[in-house]
Amino acid sequence: GDSVTQMEGPVTLSEEAFLTINCTYTATGYPSLFWYVQYPGEGLQLLLKATKADDKGSNKGFEATYRKETTSFHLEKGSVQVSDSAVYFCALRTGRRALTFGSGTRLQVQP
Amino acid sequence: EAGVAQSPRYKIIEKRQSVAFWCNPISGHATLYWYQQILGQGPKLLIQFQNNGVVDDSQLPKDRFSAERLKGVDSTLKIQPAKLEDSAVYLCASSPGGSNEKLFFGSGTQLSVL
Numbered sequence: 001g002d003s004v005t006q007m008e009g010p011v012t013l014s015e016e017a018f019l020t021i022n023c024t025y026t027a028t029g030y031p032s033l034f035w036y037v038q039y040p041g042e043g044l045q046l047l048l049k050a051t052k053a054d055d056k057g058s059n060k061g062f063e064a065t066y067r068k069e070t071t072s073f074h075l076e077k078g079s080v081q082v083s084d085s086a087v088y089f090c091a092l093r094t095g096r097r098a099l100t101f102g103s104g105t106r107l108q109v110q111p
Numbered sequence: 112e113a114g115v116a117q118s119p120r121y122k123i124i125e126k127r128q129s130v131a132f133w134c135n136p137i138s139g140h141a142t143l144y145w146y147q148q149i150l151g152q153g154p155k156l157l158i159q160f161q162n163n164g165v166v167d168d169s170q171l172p173k174d175r176f177s178a179e180r181l182k183g184v185d186s187t188l189k190i191q192p193a194k195l196e197d198s199a200v201y202l203c204a205s206s207p208g209g210s211n212e213k214l215f216f217g218s219g220t221q222l223s224v225l
Binding site for chain 1: 153154155159167202204216217
């Protein structure tokens with residue numbers, strides 16, 4: 001079945017550091033890929049998505065590129081802020097099926 | 112537009128008691144999902160509805176969990192009897208119903224079973 005593997009956290013960075021959170025997936029068919037974010041005390045919200053190979057999703061300075069050859073969708077940001085501290089979830093969806101999530105990566109950004 | 116509404120926000124019960132959660136999806140969204148998120152883990156699908164029909168309930172522990180969406184709008188999820196390992200956040204999400212669309216999530220119900 002479908003599955004998502006993402007790097008374990010927590011990831012602790014200083015403000016303005018470069019961020020990479022790795023995500024790889026296994027899926028039947030041609031999934032869409034997503035990054036969701038969960039800020040403290042808030043619900044899950046979509047950060048970005050990509051629907052086909054080589055697509056790049058971007059939002060709020062975050063980017064991720066759909067790499068079919070390596071089955072990856074790594075999340076990157078050039079300069080993190082304290083306000084980016086949250087839990088980040090990589091997820092996939094094939095057709096009308098529900099989202100399949102990774103286990104989440106907690107990011108802590110220190111001033 | 113109004114988001115996905117869930118209630119209650121928090122619930123504390125003792126093991127073997129029963130509990131129910133309610134979800135009202137975004138207006139017009141045909142697909143509704145219930146997820147279970149155990150602390151430190153990613154959300155796991157319990158059940159997916161398309162209108163008032165069940166699309167996927169393969170991971171729902173049917174001996175104790177039940178869910179319904181009678182009129183194809185709001186939904187309830189019930190646990191009876193609860194076990195300690197049911198302590199988790201129960202998330203409801205909805206989507207318009209097309210392929211590969213994003214899901215919209217509610218704030219969740221945090222359940223503690225003592």
